[in-house]
Amino acid sequence: MTANIPLGPGPEFDLLRAIVARYGQMSAGIGDDAATLRVPDGEQLVVSTDVAVEDVHFRATWLTPNEIGFRSATAALSDLAAMGAKPLGMVIALTLPPRRRAGAEALADGIARAARDFGAPIIGGDLSDGAVLAIAVTVLGSAARPLYRTGARPGDALWVTGQLGGSVLALRALLAGTAPAPGHRMRFAAPRARIAEAQWLAERGATAAIDISDGLAADASHIAAASGMRLTLDLDRVPCVDGATAADAAASGEEYELLIAGPADLDAAAFASRFGLPLTKVGNVASALPGAAGVDALQGGRPVALPAGFSHFQP
Numbered sequence: 001m002t003a004n005i006p007l008g009p010g011p012e013f014d015l016l017r018a019i020v021a022r023y024g025q026m027s028a029g030i031g032d033d034a035a036t037l038r039v040p041d042g043e044q045l046v047v048s049t050d051v052a053v054e055d056v057h058f059r060a061t062w063l064t065p066n067e068i069g070f071r072s073a074t075a076a077l078s079d080l081a082a083m084g085a086k087p088l089g090m091v092i093a094l095t096l097p098p099r100r101r102a103g104a105e106a107l108a109d110g111i112a113r114a115a116r117d118f119g120a121p122i123i124g125g126d127l128s129d130g131a132v133l134a135i136a137v138t139v140l141g142s143a144a145r146p147l148y149r150t151g152a153r154p155g156d157a158l159w160v161t162g163q164l165g166g167s168v169l170a171l172r173a174l175l176a177g178t179a180p181a182p183g184h185r186m187r188f189a190a191p192r193a194r195i196a197e198a199q200w201l202a203e204r205g206a207t208a209a210i211d212i213s214d215g216l217a218a219d220a221s222h223i224a225a226a227s228g229m230r231l232t233l234d235l236d237r238v239p240c241v242d243g244a245t246a247a248d249a250a251a252s253g254e255e256y257e258l259l260i261a262g263p264a265d266l267d268a269a270a271f272a273s274r275f276g277l278p279l280t281k282v283g284n285v286a287s288a289l290p291g292a293a294g295v296d297a298l299q300g301g302r303p304v305a306l307p308a309g310f311s312h313f314q315p
């Protein structure tokens with residue numbers, strides 16, 4: 001980790017200086033042409049990028065600038081969790097229209113909060129004028145044994161972290177112009193990247209993982225397709241936030257909880273006491289005939305249609 005180096009004069013650099021000042025101790029090595037990173041011996045570099053655009057992914061009236069910054073960085077870091085990777089750093093490209101300049105420091109505070117919470121220093125970035133607020137977050141991490149979507153095997157169980165449904169209930173309320181319940185709003189405005197949880201699961205034999213961005217049912221379909229397996233999802237077991245039905249919970253996108261395949265005998269009580277979060281078995285994995293990979297949903301012991309995802313906000 002290297003210290004930031006001083007930036008030159010000019011109004012663009014004044015704004016950048018103000019932003020980097022808000023990153024504070026969570027920034028490292030900013031000010032050179034590029035950042036350098038050391039990947040621990042025996043580990044692979046894991047990279048992902050995520051863009052959040054005003055009026056495509058969020059409305060500025062729904063979230064404070066601090067929440068917009070936090071949520072954008074957390075959504076990107078969640079993809080490192082899904083790979084079982086530990087964060088090495090983040091690079092933030094910010095498009096900031098003049099009408100959003102006043103919120104720039106609070107936005108940077110939100111990014112720094114995510115950096116602190118999930119152990120991901122900000123190692124570089126770019127700043128541009130533009131028509132709408134857009135935050136592109138590139139995350140870099142490392143893993144000795146990354147978790148891929150392709151790894152699910154016959155006999156694995158499916159496990160999900162946390163409780164689902166809050167994000168879709170908050171989004172529904174916001175789209176209807178009403179105030180979401182505080183607990184639902186928190187799930188939407190302040191999701192968590194399950195970095196440490198993913199390490200725990202990887203160490204205990206998880207074979208495949210995905211973070212729930214499209215909805216549990218849709219993301220289970222991604223694992224099924226990638227692994228070439230037939231997955232069974234028991235909707236009666238899906239952990240729901242207060243007020244959510246199983247169908248809400250299975251369809252809710254942008255949850256950033258983890259869906260993993262792995263041993264059927266994971267110690268959910270040990271997970272819960274370590275992280276203060278439920279770990280729930282929601283189904284299982286079986287081999288599929290060629291061309292027949294997919295997900296079967298059960299409710300009340302009977303086959304039901306797989307709930308469709310409900311995720312990205314469309315203006």
Ligand SMILES: [Mg+2]
Binds near residue numbers: 078079082210211213
């Ligand atoms: Mg993902």
